[in-house]
Amino acid sequence: MATTANVHQTKWWSGGKSPFNMEYGKLMMWYFLMSDAFTFGAFLISYGSIRFSQNFWPDPNVVFNAFPGAGHANLPLAFVSVMTFILIISSVTMVLAVHAGHKGDKQAVVKWLAWTIVGGLAFLSCQAWEWHHLITGEHATLIDGQIKMVGQTTTVNPWGDLASASAVADALKNTSHETLVQLVSSHDHSVSHEQLAGMSQEKLISMVNAADLHIRENGPVAFGGYFYGITGFHGFHVFSGVVINIIMLIMTQKDVFQKRGHYLMIEKAGLYWHFVDLVWVFVFLCFYLI
Template identity: 75%
Template sequence: MATTATVHKTSWWSGGKSPFNVEYGKLMMWYFLMSDTFTFGALLISYGTIRFSQNYWPNPGDVFNTFPGAGEANLPLAFVSLMTFILIMSSVTMVLAVHAGHQGNKKGVVKWLAWTIVGGLAFLSCQAWEWTHLLTGEHPTLINGQIKLLAQTMSHNPWGHLVEGSAVADALKNTSPDVLAKLVYEHNQSMSMAQLTAMPADQLAKMVNVAKLHVHEAGPVGFGGFFYGITGFHGFHVFSGVVINIVMLVMTTKGVFERRGHYLMIEKAGLYWHFVDLVWVFVFLCFYLI
């Protein structure tokens, strides 16, 4: 009886083999990613909770409408589309690296892994530009009856309700000459900033191109914290993914996996990298699309 049991009962849980038919490290990577899903889920859900508790939330098309080198052109969501494309593309090159690993094709692994690293670095560079642009931008915002120039920071949001025409006219009367000079200069560079700042405020106020000027009220402060917190945490994941991929690339070129006989490590690094892409799907959804 005992002998028949050992021969015929291929119980997955009786030891001797992996019950999930998967290598230990890979399984643990999956469970790590599951826990990371909870972390990102908690962050995004807290963002959602605050957003749902507000009467007004900025329109992503107004916030993310610039493209490097395009100046003042209004291009909503264009840059973030590029970032999304880069990340999807790097996911493809990663899966091709994993595939080359399955075939024991060292050259293929090196090639696709290198492209994945390039994609990751490109994404990080895009994010650096996007953050810098948001943090240093100067957006006319109506505060206490006057116009101030605000950036998108952790403590300010310049994308509240759009202010109606007559209120803008009133606010311009109270606005400081420095801000007025900048507002004039933004749409009319016929005079230098030095010339403009020397002019009296009431004259400057008349020179402001009100038709092109979009003055907003201050928006919900929580926007900045959640945006930088969550995209920053995702960016940190991309960064660590790039570091992991570089380590994998060095190990591959040194022939570590070749000697080991399998490229399972590439597969695990790949899981992490795809997860980064997966999280971006939801960051993209929550901050840029809806």
């Protein structure tokens, strides 16, 4: 049969047939995804452009080294690899849902769609934890000649180059009493917070060993904006993908597709979901690996 198809050239453009042999909605989903790829591409290329314009850029292994429940353990890349695998697996369950749709197997569609939704929600939870950890986790940073406790936000970046011991020693003199108390208590647990709060500036500075602190200068401010902007935009895509999948699940349950005679809608939702996974592959590359 395949040879027959090869011998006779099909005239796709002479009317009566779909030139791309594809349903309209699915074709338009492809073109939407192509335009969305340019949107994400523009964001990532802008990030690359700014990154190449800097002498220093934070090492992702230093920034992303936390894992939920692991405290201050240094685990570079561990958590983001979990997120990546969650998204890959949810993409696979979506493939299985689409395949079940082709066979008109309602129960299997429901099962695999539900797993895809679980995967999407798990990914969003991971991202929420990561953002929360980056924003609220405060790091002693050398900014404008003094040490400040800052988190990773869009206005300040605690992941600059390691400050020299002499610069840190100078900065300690200008550092606020409150920050000094925090610095000492984070390394020396033998003295209570109240006792430290009662000590003089000089006493506190003498308790700090500037060389042990590994204090960093403030890094390029653009890092935060790009990271939260792009991962946020991707996270919003994941969120809308989850919403679309939930709608598909409800429609499947209500036999909408069964009555229609085909599950092409699941296929279009599937395309969108795979695209979300595809974008993450590049976000993962640009922010976490290189």
